[in-house]
Amino acid sequence: MRLSRFTDIGLRALMYLGARGDRTSARQVAEAYDVSKDHVIKSLQALAGLGLVESTPGRGGGFRLSCDPSDVRLGDLIRDLEPSMALAECFQAHSTCPLTPSCGLAGALSDAERAFIDALNRRSLADVIRANRAQLVQLEVARR
DSSP states (O other), X not given: OOOOHHHHHHHHHHHHHXXXXXXXXXXXXXXXXXXXXXXXXXHHHHXXXXXXXXXXXXXXXEEXXXXXXXXXXXXXXXXXXXXXXXXXXXXXXXXXXXXXXXXXXHHHHHHHHHHHHHHHTTSBHHHHXXXXXXXXXXXXXXXX
16 A cells, blocks of 8 residues: 555654644645645645635735644545545446456455554654654754
């Protein structure tokens, strides 16, 4: 399983916003992680759509967490952000694999995906912010 760049940036943006605790611009997040501002904006917009981030437009605007990080389970978040959790073609609606109706591999992969999400759901956004707070704060200081 490999997370998309979109999900990776979204997770890191949430961690950054959570460590800061105040309104932050997409530019600040992009500079902290040395990634494209456009990619950060797309991820933050998706997070706002999920109700995790509040967006304030305009000159003094920016983004901030609009949820309690303890309530955000990482597995559920990743499932919400990932464009596709399909581990193989047979997981897609229009599979052309002739084995799809009776394939034993699909069941094993489905079990693995469930275990992946379950393992991540044992941690919250608050857990990863707490574990990385010093480094996240240093990102801000290093970019000044």
